[in-house]
Amino acid sequence: xxxxxxxxxxxxxxxxxxxTDAHMGRGFSMPTxxxxxxxxxxxxxxxRAQPSNAQEMASANDAKVECEGGSxxxxxxxxxxxxxxxKIASIMDGDDQGRKVWEDIxxxxxxxxxxxxxxxxxxxxxxxxxxxxxxxxxxxCWWSASTCTKPKHDRLxxxxxxxxxxNSWGLSFDDGPNCSHNAFYDFLxxxxxxxxxxxxxxxxxxxxxxxxxxxxxxxxxxVHTWSHRYMTTLTDTQVFAELYYTMRIIKDTMxxxxxxxxxxxxxxxxxxxxxxxxxxxxxxxxxxxxDDWNITPDGKSPTSKINSNYQNIIDxxxxxxxxxxxxxxxxxxxTDNTMNEFIKEYPKIxxxxxxxxxxxxxxxxxxxxxxxxxxxxxxxxYIQGSRANGLPPMDNMPINPSSALNISALxxxxxxxxFSTAAAKASPDSxxxxxxxxxxxxxxxxxxxxxxxxxxxxxxxxxxxxAAFASVIAAIVVL
Ligand SMILES: *[C@@H]1O[C@H](CO)[C@@H](O)[C@H](O)[C@H]1NC(C)=O
Ligand SMILES: *[C@@H]1O[C@H](CO)[C@@H](O)[C@H](O)[C@H]1NC(C)=O
Ligand SMILES: *[C@@H]1O[C@H](CO)[C@@H](O)[C@H](O)[C@H]1NC(C)=O
Ligand SMILES: *[C@@H]1O[C@H](CO)[C@@H](O)[C@H](O)[C@H]1NC(C)=O
Ligand SMILES: *[C@@H]1O[C@H](CO)[C@@H](O)[C@H](O)[C@H]1NC(C)=O
Ligand SMILES: [Zn+2]
Numbered sequence: 084x085x086x087x088x089x090x091x092x093x094x095x096x097x098x099x100x101x102x103t104d105a106h107m108g109r110g111f112s113m114p115t116x117x118x119x120x121x122x123x124x125x126x127x128x129x130x131r132a133q134p135s136n137a138q139e140m141a142s143a144n145d146a147k148v149e150c151e152g153g154s155x156x157x158x159x160x161x162x163x164x165x166x167x168x169x170k171i172a173s174i175m176d177g178d179d180q181g182r183k184v185w186e187d188i189x190x191x192x193x194x195x196x197x198x199x200x201x202x203x204x205x206x207x208x209x210x211x212x213x214x215x216x217x218x219x220x221x222x223x224c225w226w227s228a229s230t231c232t233k234p235k236h237d238r239l240x241x242x243x244x245x246x247x248x249x250n251s252w253g254l255s256f257d258d259g260p261n262c263s264h265n266a267f268y269d270f271l272x273x274x275x276x277x278x279x280x281x282x283x284x285x286x287x288x289x290x291x292x293x294x295x296x297x298x299x300x301x302x303x304x305x306v307h308t309w310s311h312r313y314m315t316t317l318t319d320t321q322v323f324a325e326l327y328y329t330m331r332i333i334k335d336t337m338x339x340x341x342x343x344x345x346x347x348x349x350x351x352x353x354x355x356x357x358x359x360x361x362x363x364x365x366x367x368x369x370x371x372x373x374d375d376w377n378i379t380p381d382g383k384s385p386t387s388k389i390n391s392n393y394q395n396i397i398d399x400x401x402x403x404x405x406x407x408x409x410x411x412x413x414x415x416x417x418t419d420n421t422m423n424e425f426i427k428e429y430p431k432i433x434x435x436x437x438x439x440x441x442x443x444x445x446x447x448x449x450x451x452x453x454x455x456x457x458x459x460x461x462x463x464x465y466i467q468g469s470r471a472n473g474l475p476p477m478d479n480m481p482i483n484p485s486s487a488l489n490i491s492a493l494x495x496x497x498x499x500x501x502f503s504t505a506a507a508k509a510s511p512d513s514x515x516x517x518x519x520x521x522x523x524x525x526x527x528x529x530x531x532x533x534x535x536x537x538x539x540x541x542x543x544x545x546x547x548x549x550a551a552f553a554s555v556i557a558a559i560v561v562l
Contacts, residue, residue: 137295138478141265150262153292157482161288161335164484165328168285171208171317172309172324181331184490185323188361194319195236198223198354203316211313211350225315225352232368236353239360243343244411245370246445248462250400250437251409253445255279255369256425257307257345258376259416260286260293267422268296274429277470279367279442280416281307281345284329291336295480298337301471303443303451303459306330306344306364313350322358327488330362334486338475339452343367343442362490363453367442369413371396375421386424393428400435411442440465453489 133154134140143149152158166172174181188194202212213228224231232242246253259282261267271278280302287294298304308314308325317325326344333341344364346355356366373392377384396412399405415421432439440462443451447461460469 134292136478137292137299137480138476140292141268141296141477143265146263149265149293150290152262152290155292155482157484158291160484161291161332161482164335165284165288165332166309166324168288168310170285170310171312171321172284172328173321174324175328180485180487181324181327184327184488185320187490188323188358189319191361193238193361194357195353198236198352200318200354201225201227201313201315201352203313208312208316211316223352223354224356226346226368227313227315227348227350230349234353234356236357239353239356240365242351242356242366242368243442243446244368246409246411246440246442248409248438248440248445249407250405251445252396252400252432252436252439253279253409253411253442254414254439255281255305255345255367255411255442256414256416257281258283258286258311260290260297261416261418261422262290262293263419264293264296264416264422267416267426268300270426270429271302272300274433275468275470276439277301277303277441277444277465279303279305279343281305281367282329282333283307283311284309284325284332285311287329287332287336291332291482294333294336296477298339299474299477299480301459301474303343303441303448303471304333304337304339304341305367305442306333306341308344308347311347313348314346314355315350315352319354319358322355323362326359326362326364330364331486331488334488335484336482337480338483338486339454339457340488342451342453345369367411369411371399371410372413373424375413375424376415376417378418378420378424381418381420389424390428393424393431397428397431397435400437405436409436409438409445411445438462438466 133151134143134148135153135155140149140153164175164178166175174185201216202214204210204212211227213225216223216225216228218225218228221229221231222235224233224235226232226242232244234241254276256278259280277300280297282294282297282304284306294304306326306329309329310325312325314322314325329344330341333339340363342363342365344359345367349368351359351366351368359366373389373396374384375389375392376382378389379385396410399410414425441459442448443459444462444465449458449461451459457471457473459465459471460467
């Protein structure tokens, strides 16, 4: 039998995820080596051709094939360069570039020294404890304790939580790429809907071709950390590595550097915000939560409950309460069930809301990445039907392991406003940005002002648990 890392990756991608409640503890069962070996054997016998680029993967219509992850010569280098998909990231041995970036960030003295790491009640950091924290004073602007979104330390911008455009649904999906998302992405394409996709780094490692599809089809890509843990419970270096390696694998697979991130479970404080800021990432939360991650049968909420959560958000568009601003809704690309739920609800959303648009368009972020070449429509242009320019063809998207991130460029953008600054950058292809730049420093921060009271306290939960690559490889070798 041929032993390739690609095959190991495929075996991994087959493993299922487990959804658990943020507060209820979260057991998960690791698939046994025997199961993985059996999967591998079955595949070996069927000798199915594996998709080798994003185009081929996008045309796959068998979830099994999709979830095997495809095959591409660059995958094995990715596996060497990155932390394991389910593991809390730390700076990789021998990653001089990463270490240097981290040293530079520390020397900027942006990380406040009076904000401490929060307690976790399990060593995998799938829990946190706010015992003993003064949530009323909330000196750390810790969202999990207080839903605070306006930092209390210098040099940090307010979080973005909603779409500022009146009567609008700010569209985003968390926890992707999901391996079997083709039908869902086909739906978005058919409806000409673009969304902001908050991708998990470990998922990109497992299914890079799926991630490439998201970018190539004109969605805008943001970071959702490497391993989806409670970020405030991690050390400074871990927080850095969780963000940095996710940014870098996006650069490796899509050629662009993201400038926005959403903390898993909304768990962010000024220490975590500062490290994100130093990396050029704007923190994005949400104003309204569908709780879709918890939908049955993977979760515990009956579909009727999730339907009514959607309905409550939709109803806001009917009585004038969204005449001055829109909503930023938390929805997930987590399982077929969360994706199908959106598909089912969309006709109602489309009818009730004036506009459904990605956060980049909501914020006029016409250049959401520092690289030249790719531009996105602002709000007006999006509504008029414009979509992103300069995207790569899906059948020819390189994977360039070990791409260098241009952190000096990020520094400049961070100090000038990160994701929201992109809005002020003039774009040759749409008139609206001219007006925007005249507004000078009137940035999107004003939009973030009203959300403390309505940010849902429910936490966004979902984790993809993939077995350690090493044990998969070991299992195959035993065979
Ligand atoms: C509008 O409807 C929403 C959702 O039903 C409700 O939460 C809100 O209070 C209503 N606002 C007004 C001004 O009636
Ligand atoms: C994607 O969705 C499928 C079907 O619901 C699920 O089995 C799989 O675990 C999900 N997660 C990932 C990371 O693909
Ligand atoms: C990094 O960004 C800066 C500022 O935009 C630019 O001058 C420089 O050429 C870039 N370096 C690389 C290697 O792309
Ligand atoms: C985006 O641009 C439009 C058109 O210039 C403007 O009306 C709107 O206020 C801008 N939105 C933000 C969040 O800056
Ligand atoms: C820009 O910000 C400065 C300092 O916060 C303020 O004094 C000035 O009025 C602002 N300018 C505009 C155009 O908003
Ligand atoms: Zn999430």
